[in-house]
Amino acid sequence: MTTNTENARRNGVDTATLFATLDAVKGDTELAKFQFRATNRWLTGTHNRSTIHGYHGAKQEMTHQQPFTFDADHPPVLVGGDNGPTPVEYLLHALAACLTAGIANIAAARGVTLTEVTSTVTGDIDLLGILGLSEGVRNGYQQIKIDFTIRGDDPEKLRSVVEQSRRRSAVFDVLTNGVPVSINVDAG
């Protein structure tokens, strides 16, 4: 019984429910269609705040257990109030978080035990782009690098888990391949 319970929750992942969820989605692929959302309000200067609460998935409207709010701002060196990270820093967090969640899930599904997963993400950006000072410089990051330190079972298995997480990461896909973004404006 203890062994079953341990197997069912390897790395803190409820693998029994994970496999049951996969089976349910195989049986009804409409369950897999999700829409995530954020709302944002300008406060002052470059300081603004997003709220993340409701989403649609598994054929129903749902909410997180609580609304999550996040402030973004520019630092003083970029003429802001430093009331939060810059928007581009949130992209780095999203990448690390997505790959790390995938690592935990995939390792659990494969029966691989993890003891530590840490990472550092860096993004290099030349602000001549967004400042409008050079048409030859892009607005966004020129490159992003992420370094993982991962401990647990056999290193080869751990490396394979990271690679599979990369292959199935939503954020990695969006950041490397891009996505269509449409903007609508009600200027009243």
Added chain:
Amino acid sequence: MTTNTENARRNGVDTATLFATLDAVKGDTELAKFQFRATNRWLTGTHNRSTIHGYHGAKQEMTHQQPFTFDADHPPVLVGGDNGPTPVEYLLHALAACLTAGIANIAAARGVTLTEVTSTVTGDIDLLGILGLSEGVRNGYQQIKIDFTIRGDDPEKLRSVVEQSRRRSAVFDVLTNGVPVSINVDAG
């Protein structure tokens, strides 16, 4: 004097410092090279936490006025503990925050007064991709939409400010055009 002060801080943006910063960067383009960073630590299951603190810019190492930490997790319907938004929801926040900061800066630089900027971002995703249940479905968002409500001066000026923010947004660029991401693994 009151008029000067109001002009110098339109929309909460210190436009005098903004223009001085632009002039400084024009005079020494090395000042525009920034590196942003995040570190992440796996907690349990799909729950992990990022810290954003130090960065490099303007030819020096700098830190935000405080370390910012953010939790990410999957919700129960995706076999997580809902201790934070999903990683892909942070992408929506980053987009709204970047465009909104740009709107405030560009409006201030143009002498356009804002009274309200709110937005709702949605991202549609079919989880058959990340669940590995359909090779024809991408892992990431299929589309992102952002709806702005903006109030203040003349609607045409406001619409033009939003369009210029889109043209100079770092996050919009990364999300629509993609960026090279390299992953290194120490499985020691």
